[in-house]
Amino acid sequence: MTATATRPDPAPAAAAQPPARRLPGSADTRRRIGVWLIVLVLLYLVGVPLYRLQELAMADGGAGYSRMLDNPDFTRLVLRTVYLAVGSVVVAMVLGTLLAYAASRLPPRAGILRTVPILPIVLPAIAAVVGWAFLLSPGPGYLNAAMRKLPWWSDLDTGPVNVYSMPWIVLITGFGLTSFVYLFVSAGLANISVDHLEAAQVAGSSGAGVFFRVVLPLLRPSLIYGAGVALLLGLGQFTAPLLLGTKEGIRVLTSEMYFATASSPIDFAKAAALGSPLLVFGVLIVLAQKLGIGDQRRFVTHGGKGAVRRQRPARWAVVVIAVYGLVAVVLPLAGLVAVALSPYWSSTLDPSTFTLDNFRTVLDNPAIIESVTTSLLASVAAVAVVLPLGYVAAIVLLGDRFRVARALLDFLVALPLGVPAVIFGAGFLLTYTKEPFVLYGSTWVIVLVYATLMVPFATRMMMNGMLALGTSYQEASWVSGAGRLVTHARIMLPLLRGSIGGAVALMFVLLTHEFSASMLVRSPTTQVMGTIVYDFWSNGSYPTVAAVSLLMTLVTGAGVGLAMTLGGRDVLSKL
């Protein structure tokens, strides 16, 4: 090839092009309008229900608040809520930190065990709670019955454990929160170089010494952050207090709020007022977190993975995680299976009577089948709504323009994580039972509340995907002459398909067993799986409860399998 042949021709097209300008009406303005449109959509989804709650609580000169305060038990209600939150956080912090450290020392072949501590998030909470009740209910609880066989408890007729009591509600809630602490602490551990730990060992520290003198102090930021998140979640806990506390009249703010909307005398204003303390606390925490952590892009430097050298594997780590998995996951599921296979729930377990009748009953019950369909449809629709929203929100949040819109968006996107789902449910109930959109009784209100609850997850997972990709792939496309839309269609979406697939599957999992918000927005004719389980529980149809719970768990399991296929084995830790 000669120089003259390869010397490129001058590009006449480029020279003749008039300069494109950034003027009003051009792409820039369109982009600005688009960004504000997203902010407005989210403001409507997230903000209006919360605003409606306050409006109602304040109506008639704060009648809702005065009725709430008139209750002589109000102080005890608040104290019990705090007790539940703090107690379960303590359980979760101890277990979560221990499990995270154990997971970091698992032998490579036992790597799959790292997923075990996350399972309680993806298992339906209601199934776990019901499973525990089947095991530890004072009368017919299987474990209680077994313990009464022991000589020192042989004189008891019930117990020794009463799962319908505050300490057990705290403990079972703590198991659920453990997963969250585990996720935060694991992330923190990943940032500690093994060199620090080996240096301590070489300097003469024992294994436990390394843990207490080096690991824990280095983990302090993750521990504080994890404790904050767990506290927030603990205050908003609803499932265990509702299912286990009701029998003995143990109520917390969330369940009291639910009863104010569901049993007579129905008092929406009081329900709204009851939500306020948690709402305010949630908003404050989100604000504090935004101000404290600030710019998400600061964390880009953590992206580099490199060769991760792991600490020496330890056998005790396998034991710790296996025992935890056995207690927190396998035991309650075993309780469910036992009751689901028995004709009725009694303290004696007789395998010879095992039958599949309960499953047949479930499959023959049109209301249950409909609730399954509704759950699946609402989850799929909500994911379809929230995914594009999260994608666009992630683009805006990772950009460096539109400061005001970005700050607002950042706050709105985080809010559904800070404010308990029950409160969102109440807000949606109050917003969509009146003009302009009367959606109560239809699947649509469920879709909307589900989409809103998933906004933080969708956005965060899209942001993580984009951060991991970095900016140069899109910049290379722009410089090659492709516009924004073409770049998203041809470069970003194909490259993000793993993240998107993982996000879809995970949100699907979280939504199919959503319980708290569903309890408030459901109507007698529009039920989802979780709410119908509660109804059968209240009626005492325990074998049906067990069978439906298992069905939920199966749906979830399929979703988790899909998530891990699409998003990789560690997809669960991206929550």
Place this chain on the structure above:
Amino acid sequence: MADVTISALSKRFGGSDSEAVIDDLDLHIQEGELLVLLGASGCGKTTTLRCLAGLESPSEGTISFGDRVVYDASRRVDVPAEKRNVGMVFQSYALWPHMTVRKNIGYPLKVRRNKEGLRDGWVEKAAAMVDCSHLLDRYPGQLSGGQQQRVALARGIVSRPDLMLFDEPLSNLDAQLRELVRTELHALHRQMGFTAVFVTHDQDEALALGDRMAILRGGRVEQCAAPRTVFEDPASDYVAEFIGMADTVRLTRSDTVWSHAGGTTATLDIPRGHDAVDVRIRPDDVQVRAGGAPARPGELVVEAVVTDVVYGGRHVDATMTVEGGSPLRARVPVGAAEAVVAPGERVGVAFPADKVRVFDGVTGQAVARTEQPARVSA
């Protein structure tokens, strides 16, 4: 192809009172020229490149490609990257992993709807030019670092852009490969004659590739000239240090006599108007002798003590301390002065007059060579 004019360009990442990353920058890149932007990290070289690409919006100034204005702050013109008709090679290559090499290279033609290029096989031509024809149906993940770099280069040049931009494209390659690709890039530029801006922090790369090189410091051009000029006649103390004149001696004047804080005095032919000067030299140009030896005509001798000697194969590197001055380094051929260059020895470090460059002690600007000492005596 076009020439590129940058004038009065500024870029601040914060508000209008924040520190400028690019500070009132003027540069002209001639048609077909390869200009290297060289500087320490944070000097604004990559930001300048990204402003040229349209990936970063400057705060003030203008940029034009030929007579086409692509950025003008006062007229609110800012042509987006996709409409600028540039090609760019990224430090990380940024080859899209979900596309084959052929699709990667063809992408600029496809999204610009360049029918001529697609019809006439520009993709294959570009691949042939960088010796990658046999890789067209592979995916980027199946290529080695050097191959990826070549494909990225082909993608940059395939649509025959007005301007090629290189953002430290060789820094992720290992040393041997870097030299090879550098040579190939030089040949490719000779062959195609594209206008290009090449960002690097490696002075060897800059010397080898640039038709001219601009040394940036704090967002301003410290010197912009042909590599040989920069190497031989650095315009300022900063440039001199940056391109390897590591040894420096500060001289202050009292009347006609220049003296060094360590005690050496010398007579230098430097015009009045300079009260203090920094004399600079490369470590391989100094001569180390036993202490106390008298200075020969045409050199400056500084008394020093050797603190450390590092063996380097064909040479040894000696570090020496000077009383009242910054430490000096000398690179001495093995066998030449081993008796003298030993830790703890008192030595005389001689600066031959034709090898030193002199800079004003206050402004850091070079003192013109004609003003430099024709005769130095201790």
